[in-house]
Amino acid sequence: MSWAVFAVLGLILGSFFNVCIHRIPRRQSIVAPPSHCPNCRKRIAFYDNIPVLSWLLLRGRCRHCRRPISPRYLLVELLTGVLFVAAWARFGPTWELLRALLLISLLVVLALIDLEHLIIPFRLSIPGLVLALGTALLPGLDPLDALWGALAGGCFVLAAWLLWRYVLAGLFRKMGVDQKEGMGGGDLPFAAMIGGFLGLGRVAVALFAAVLLGVAVGLALRWAGRTGRGQEIPFGPFLAAGALVGLFAGREILAWYLRFLLGS
């Protein structure tokens, strides 16, 4: 039964994260006014605001003006619910579970803001970084590892940006490819925050997975003709996906890689 508690908690928080994703980049308060339809401004009653169920019952439309409500609302709630259950299954009743739930929450909100607005707000990523380092002081955890992880995350983005700015951009231009840089200033504290939560070993896995995913999806979109010249693809969602790989499988992947490297 315990997993059901985390499923419901995830669905309810996912519903709240939808509000955050919509309002934080627009610099609106996340508590007031209460949920309303962005089209007809009518207030959404509590029975129309039940995670997943309401969206399905209303068939993804506002009850009053019938304007479609993005399936993003449904997907964010489901995703948060699934990830919360997975975290409970992976970590059980530990301090690590608390940190996993915090990280998942920040990843969902920041990745979706970046996807829509191409920004990762500092006023979420910086408190997230402080939270990552602060909660590493809880009993049985390794605060020094969190600090190294945060440094590694930040340095990686800085190094990637310098590499792009001074080496790759020029090469691409010579090859006639006009590709805008995929990483923005917001990625630096975001990667540092992820590193703070995951620690040095797991953030290495997370960053590697993020780059692999980014290159694969970037090439696939280009091949499918979905991206024009110089179109910007945000890197934040790939960092977030990589962070989930690091969170759930980082230790196993690292152990496997080290065994492989040592040839035993």
Ligand SMILES: [Zn+2]
């Ligand atoms: Zn409406």
